Amino acid sequence: MFINWALQEINLKIVYYGPGMSGKTTNLEYIHSKLDPSLTGELVSLKTKEDRTIFFDFMQIEVGKIKGKKPKFNLYTVPGQVYYASSRKVILNGVDGIVFVADSQPHRMEANIETLLDLESNLKADGHTLENFPWVIQYNKRDLPGAEAIDVLQKKLNFFDVPHFEGVAVKGDGVFNTLKSTINLVVQHVQNQL
Amino acid sequence: MVQTRKLKDGSRQVILNGKQYDGITKVLTELATKTKASAILFADMSGQLISQRGNTENMNTTVLSALAASDFAATSEMAKLVGEEAKFKLLFHEGEKRNVYLSNVGDNFFLVVVFDVSVTLGLIRIYTKKAIEDLSAILDDESGNQPDDEKIIDSDFSSLLGDALDDTFK
Numbered sequence: 136m137f138i139n140w141a142l143q144e145i146n147l148k149i150v151y152y153g154p155g156m157s158g159k160t161t162n163l164e165y166i167h168s169k170l171d172p173s174l175t176g177e178l179v180s181l182k183t184k185e186d187r188t189i190f191f192d193f194m195q196i197e198v199g200k201i202k203g204k205k206p207k208f209n210l211y212t213v214p215g216q217v218y219y220a221s222s223r224k225v226i227l228n229g230v231d232g233i234v235f236v237a238d239s240q241p242h243r244m245e246a247n248i249e250t251l252l253d254l255e256s257n258l259k260a261d262g263h264t265l266e267n268f269p270w271v272i273q274y275n276k277r278d279l280p281g282a283e284a285i286d287v288l289q290k291k292l293n294f295f296d297v298p299h300f301e302g303v304a305v306k307g308d309g310v311f312n313t314l315k316s317t318i319n320l321v322v323q324h325v326q327n328q329l
Numbered sequence: 330m331v332q333t334r335k336l337k338d339g340s341r342q343v344i345l346n347g348k349q350y351d352g353i354t355k356v357l358t359e360l361a362t363k364t365k366a367s368a369i370l371f372a373d374m375s376g377q378l379i380s381q382r383g384n385t386e387n388m389n390t391t392v393l394s395a396l397a398a399s400d401f402a403a404t405s406e407m408a409k410l411v412g413e414e415a416k417f418k419l420l421f422h423e424g425e426k427r428n429v430y431l432s433n434v435g436d437n438f439f440l441v442v443v444f445d446v447s448v449t450l451g452l453i454r455i456y457t458k459k460a461i462e463d464l465s466a467i468l469d470d471e472s473g474n475q476p477d478d479e480k481i482i483d484s485d486f487s488s489l490l491g492d493a494l495d496d497t498f499k
Contacts, residue, residue: 201489
């Protein structure tokens with residue numbers, strides 16, 4: 136969190152984390168397409184020729200003034216593939232909240248778990264723990280046939296009982312609820328700690 | 330150093346006071362005048378833009394800061410791979426019409442100077458070095474800090490924010 140008293144600005148950094156192809160970029164694309172252009176900046180994507188995120192996606196959103204303060208939210212995604220592990224680590228620098236986008240397909244369970252463990256070790260390196268950090272899970276791709284049952288996903292991934300959402304990010308289902316809940320969680324978290 | 334609160338979970342809260350912000354902006358203005366740079370940005374290593382000067386109307390400086398921070402992050406990994414123990418201190422991108430000069434200010438901040446190729450690099454280097462010294466001194470000055478009990482986020486802030494989010498995301 137970065138506070139600029141002179142401008143009364145509160146800047147929060149929210150990172151979308153998850154395995155490759157789970158829909159992190161799709162979440163941002165949907166938000167970008169639906170928000171009023173006056174409230175959102177450009178969506179920047181650093182992609183490979185194959186449309187895979189190579190470094191990160193980034194966009195900033197604003198919600199106007201609240202009690203004279205101007206909150207701004209900087210949304211980032213990380214590349215999901217295993218070989219981009221070091222770029223994932225650097226994007227977490229200064230993170231305030233995390234959306235873990237899990238892939239609901241049974242054959243991606245292992246990738247979900249692996250990425251969650253990777254997130255935990257990267258957070259630890261920065262002095263955080265998953266147990267105390269504000270984060271939520273979005274179970275994405277709920278529309279796909281054969282999607283794993285929610286209680287199975289919950290048992291395997293949500294071991295700290297964080298808020299969870301069902302999503303179909305391509306259609307926008309669950310996208311705003313996920314983001315809103317993350318922002319609320321971050322703000323409450325900060326309030327509780329001051 | 331700039332006021333940093335460490336929260337219980339390990340998160341970091343960086344707080345810039347008004348005096349520091351004014352000081353930073355003054356240094357950037359001076360640097361812009363002396364170097365005739367097209368644009369100058371000051372940001373933190375997480376990609377957060379703090380202040381800007383120069384001709385930035387047609388430049389998306391929010392995104393530029395985010396990209397510049399990742400530039401530092403990527404090259405610091407590069408530094409490790411080639412056996413350099415510290416981060417690279419400065420990065421330089423040379424273009425046909427414009428050059429970009431990036432230099433860190435302590436461990437947590439950096440300066441981006443965008444200038445026309447007609448301006449010599451030597452000039453940018455000399456004035457940037459001086460600006461970095463001034464910026465470091467400003468960041469070290471804690472005399473303008475807000476008292477610890479002054480909260481920027483108070484109890485009804487989160488409920489009002491919730492309403493604003495509902496409004497924005499409808």
